[in-house]
Amino acid sequence: MSGENSDSATCSETTLTVNGKPHTLLVDHRRVLLDVLREDLDLWGARKGCDHGQCGACTVLVDGRRVNSCLLLAVALDGSEVRTVEGLGGDGGELHPLQQAFLDRDAFQCGYCTPGQLCSALGMLDEAAAGHPSRVTGDTRHGGPEPGRPVQLDRDEIRERLSGNLCRCGAYPRIVDAVEDVIR
Incomplete structure (x- = not known):
């Protein structure tokens, strides 16, 4: 249990399943x-960058959706499933394809x-596979993909x-290359 220097009026018991393990x-x-x-x-993968939800260094998946973890109150996530970068690979230590x-592709420099x-x-x-459009996907009413159908990911879409x-180092082209490798 955490909560040093906290009284019970400002704390709540919260259960999170993190990388498949309940806490x-x-x-x-x-x-x-x-x-x-x-x-x-002690999951140090998600980084504290701007602490204002503007940089994405703290991105994790909550119930399958990507979120800025620096903006979400933990107690509001009671019962949620959280996946961090530490939970991407397999049990045997193998890496996730991404x-x-x-x-x-050497898609990082400093790695932060x-x-x-x-x-x-x-x-x-996952969002593209589920058919969620982005700003560049195209209007589904005027020749774009049908609602709910997977969105084809090209470089602009990615x-x-x-x-x-x-990425302060500017590794964007290699990041896009890496994502393209996974979707091929």
């Missing part, structure tokens, strides 16, 4: 998911944004969908 924590109502992951569960593609980029890319692939994740 029940006593969480201060003011704490965000990012801090709980890093400080209480992780392998990032390595193969890479965990958020990977989680965002995985969420983006760039648009990953635009919420910033």
Whole structure:
């Protein structure tokens, strides 16, 4: 249980399933998911970049949707499933195809944004497969894809969908290359 220096009036027991493992924590109502992951569960992959939801370094998947974990109050996620970059690979230590593609394409430099980029890319692939359009997908009423049908991912579509994740090193072309390798 966490919650040092907190009284029970400002804390709630919260259960999160993180990377397939349930965790029940006593969480201060003011704490965000990012801090709980890093400080209480020792999952350091999600990074604290801007702490304002603008850079994407803290991106994780909550119930299959990509989110900025620096903005979400952990107590509001009671019962949710959280997947971090640490949970992308298999049980035997093998890499997720996106992780392998990032390595193969040298799609990172300093690596600070890479965990958020990977989680965002995985969420983006699931969103496109489910038929969720982006700004560049095209109008479904005027020749674009049918609603609910998978969206074809080209370089413009990938760039648009990953635009919420910033890379100060400028590895964007290689990140797009890596995602393209996975969807081929």
